[in-house]
Amino acid sequence: MSEIIQSIRGMSDILPDQAPLWDAFEATVRDWLRAYGYRAIRMPLVEKTELFVRSIGEVTDIVEKEMYTFTDLNGESITLRPEGTASCVRAAAEHHLLYNAPQRLYYTGPMFRHEKPQKGRYRQFHQVGVEALGFPGPDVDAEHLIMCAALWQRLGLQDIELQINTLGDAQVRARYRLRLLEYFEGHRDGLDEDSQRRLHTNPMRILDSKNPAMQALIEAAPRLHDDLDDASLAHFEALQSILRDAGVAYVINPRLVRGLDYYNYTVFEWVSDRLGAQSAVCAGGRYDGLFAQLGAKPAPACGFAMGVERLLALMAESAQSVVAAPAAYLVHSGVQADRMAWRVAEQMRAAGIDLVFHCGGGSFKSQMKKADASGARFAVIIGDDEAASGKVVVKSLREVSEQVSVSAEEAIARIRDARAVADIEA
Numbered sequence: 001m002s003e004i005i006q007s008i009r010g011m012s013d014i015l016p017d018q019a020p021l022w023d024a025f026e027a028t029v030r031d032w033l034r035a036y037g038y039r040a041i042r043m044p045l046v047e048k049t050e051l052f053v054r055s056i057g058e059v060t061d062i063v064e065k066e067m068y069t070f071t072d073l074n075g076e077s078i079t080l081r082p083e084g085t086a087s088c089v090r091a092a093a094e095h096h097l098l099y100n101a102p103q104r105l106y107y108t109g110p111m112f113r114h115e116k117p118q119k120g121r122y123r124q125f126h127q128v129g130v131e132a133l134g135f136p137g138p139d140v141d142a143e144h145l146i147m148c149a150a151l152w153q154r155l156g157l158q159d160i161e162l163q164i165n166t167l168g169d170a171q172v173r174a175r176y177r178l179r180l181l182e183y184f185e186g187h188r189d190g191l192d193e194d195s196q197r198r199l200h201t202n203p204m205r206i207l208d209s210k211n212p213a214m215q216a217l218i219e220a221a222p223r224l225h226d227d228l229d230d231a232s233l234a235h236f237e238a239l240q241s242i243l244r245d246a247g248v249a250y251v252i253n254p255r256l257v258r259g260l261d262y263y264n265y266t267v268f269e270w271v272s273d274r275l276g277a278q279s280a281v282c283a284g285g286r287y288d289g290l291f292a293q294l295g296a297k298p299a300p301a302c303g304f305a306m307g308v309e310r311l312l313a314l315m316a317e318s319a320q321s322v323v324a325a326p327a328a329y330l331v332h333s334g335v336q337a338d339r340m341a342w343r344v345a346e347q348m349r350a351a352g353i354d355l356v357f358h359c360g361g362g363s364f365k366s367q368m369k370k371a372d373a374s375g376a377r378f379a380v381i382i383g384d385d386e387a388a389s390g391k392v393v394v395k396s397l398r399e400v401s402e403q404v405s406v407s408a409e410e411a412i413a414r415i416r417d418a419r420a421v422a423d424i425e426a
């Protein structure tokens with residue numbers, strides 16, 4: 001026999017045992033986004049390569065090394081999306097979404113980066129992305145940070161640290177670029193190959209380098225803060241003032257530059273020290289130049305994206321587990337009983353009860369074992385006696401109690417009542 005074909009490295013299946021935690025996470029996230037007035041948008045998983053090159057930046061790790069880029073059958077270069085902001089801005093511009101009013105939008109789904117897989121870093125990973133388009137801030141920048149803090153609370157996550165920084169406007173960064181260039185030119189010998197190449201194209205990217213041999217050089221590099229103008233400082237100060245009032249703790253990290261080129265003014269990352277090297281669970285900032293950069297009418301914007309796998313790892317670590325079990329498992333045997341069972345099963349589901357119908361036959365005893373293993377709270381049993389009387393037997397699988405023989409309607413009422421009590425106790 002040939003070997004089983006394996007999944008692609010860095011791209012995982014989400015198995016049924018893990019899926020309930022994903023579902024619970026996604027349900028919480030949807031409620032949270034609704035509470036802040038954000039509406040869903042769904043973009044294609046594939047875009048023209050040019051979109052990412054022009055937005056994320058030609059001289060970035062993502063565009064230089066990590067994109068899944070193909071030539072399609074029409075000879076066009078297309079790329080599996082490595083992130084969602086570029087597509088979201090493209091969609092907003094293409095469909096004139098900002099014509100009448102600014103937009104609060106979100107998207108969820110897989111992103112693709114050909115990185116070296118390790119714990120918390122995958123080649124297919126999932127993001128929840130949030131974008132506020134058409135807002136100059138800093139109020140909306142603050143809204144994003146306040147809403148993240150609220151989400152960590154809803155998810156029961158503690159110890160996620162907020163780091164913020166400002167990158168100023170384009171002129172600030174142009175001045176800073178010159179100073180960095182001068183500094184790194186003077187230390188050319190200390191630069192690795194990547195950084196030498198980036199020196200003249202995008203020296204700020206050298207600050208992103210994870211190469212341990214370069215950390216001392218990077219640490220001693222000039223800081224952008226010395227170049228900041230009054231408007232950038234005022235924006236940053238106003239943001240901090242709202243955060244202080246809201247009780248959202250933060251630290252200023254002057255080294256935080258982000259790995260994508262489209263940012264200006266506010267940038268931020270939420271980090272946890274419980275995730276090893278991949279510490280950022282959520283990151284983003286302001287990108288006022290991106291609409292114009294993509295050829296659209298200029299519009300200010302800001303947003304962030306969180307890494308779902310990393311947040312779920314934190315949730316699992318804090319011993320949060322979610323089990324999805326049906327309310328009832330229907331055990332049945334006998335020709336007439338089987339026919340009745342199909343009817344009762346649909347009647348119960350129509351009444352809102354999740355029910356697994358036993359398939360595959362077998363003795364009552366073996367079916368009851370399967371009912372127990374399913375995690376269901378009740379077994380609903382239909383045999384020849386029930387087929388004759390029109391009643392069903394309801395047996396609790398989770399606590400010691402007498403089994404009862406009742407009408408299907410009565411069985412529905414009992415299972416519902418038990419669920420209501422369980423919900424109250426939870």
Ligand code: HAM
Nearest residue numbers: 083085120121122125280281282283284303304305307
């Ligand atoms: P990013 O920092 O590249 O930003 O990604 C955001 C988050 O996605 C990271 O903080 C991390 O949690 C998660 N993430 C990134 N790469 C991986 C990976 N290979 N495996 C697992 N998780 C990963 C963006 O993507 C921007 N689009 C965020 C944004 C939205 N800025 C403005 N609006």
